[in-house]
Amino acid sequence: MIEVKDLHKSFGSNKILKGISTSFDTGKTNLIIGQSGSGKTVFLKCLLGLYDFEQGEITYDGKVLSQMSTDEKRNLRAKIGMVFQGSALFDSMTIAENVMFPLRMFTKQSRSEMQDRVDVVLNRVNLQNAHHKMPSEASGGMQKRVAIARAIVNNPKYLFCDEPNSGLDPKTAIVIDNLIQEITDEFQITTVINSHDMNSVMEIGEKIVFLKDGIKEWEGSKDSIFKTDNEAVTNFVYSSELFKKVRRMYIEENE
């Protein structure tokens, strides 16, 4: 479980995060949503420890991030898997080498053990025959799946995804969403996804945190988001006619 208390972050005089408090539960897919510029990425980078923050507290399973020693931080990071918006695969390595990379860095496994583990995770993301391809030879959807495979190869306790569906067609986006959901359930990972894809919200949003101008405007689940009266949330989530209709139908059905 990850807990955040009163998080403040500024760049110079520009206040980005203005006192965010929330928690992300173990074994659940937690979504951070909000418009571009609302502070989602900065929030995610603070959670990852990539940005220092002025005020507040982040705890990972009860341990305060800012009070951790260098070794403790290193151990924590070895338990974190991250899927970047642009996949961030290493260009100079094949897909199999990319997935094997965390194992080479953090384990003492033999080459054959590492290869077996790579086979398992590449099978898990349905990429059985892509081992020797270079990232540049893979499609956007394949690259995202490789990034997920790399993120989970070391059995992480926490999985962070920064807009995992950006640049993907709706069908592939659903495949990626479902894959993340399945992996979260299967391995009981604390998953935090930064997204503004409404399909993801409706599909996998077990907990949703809505940010607006650096403030936590609303939090709830994919079910409660249909019923919320919060104007900022409804304006954001139901900005398209399609989602407005879906919401009306949902409310009518439930009434």
Next chain:
Amino acid sequence: MKYLHNIGTYFIMVKDMFRKPTKWSVMKTLILKDIDDLIIGSLGIVAFISFFVGGVVAIQTSLNISNPLIPKYLVGFATRQSIILEFAPTFISIIMAGKVGSFITSSIGTMRVTEQIDALEVMGINAINYLVFPKFIALTLYPFIISIAMFLGILGGLAACVYGGYGTFEDYIEGVRIDFIPFHMAYAFIKTMAFAFILATIPSFYGYFMKGGALEVGKASTTSFVWTSVIIILVNYLITSILLG
């Protein structure tokens, strides 16, 4: 203020380069790859330039000797001195700032733009050690390139001198051997090691700390070349005034 900030950040980067080393089995692969990219990959251009510039130095020296009292072996002597003292260590380093420096800046810069450096940091890897240290180690073999440049420069001078009809083989060889001061070699290789450090770290600094997209990678490469060249010239002056002044 910006310059002071950059200088401070550069020295912090240099310190971090030696901190929290990457696992040796991984580092070994990175070093070998960088030796291939930075050292082996530069041999062709260095050999080509050295040979022909050596030839040009010999021809220019020969054409500027009009006084019959000046001995003919001066062509070989002047070529040797120019090549060993300045051309091989300094001017090859300026060329390398363009070739190797731009490669380092653009490759690290592209990793920054595509979040590959963030990926390393999230994994808890010291990205500066992972990216810069292998380049620094690979460039400790830089004196090997400079030795080849010295040899081929003098050989190019010999070929131009003899086959161009500017002097005899014997005169040129006598010039190359006469008044040889071994300390000049030490001076040249001390300079070379300093330039190797500059070539590994300054382009890495501009790549690592760049911000923006593809266009900025190009700009960072240009800035890196300019500053690497400027620092090489300044350090060259400093070392020369200390060791030979």
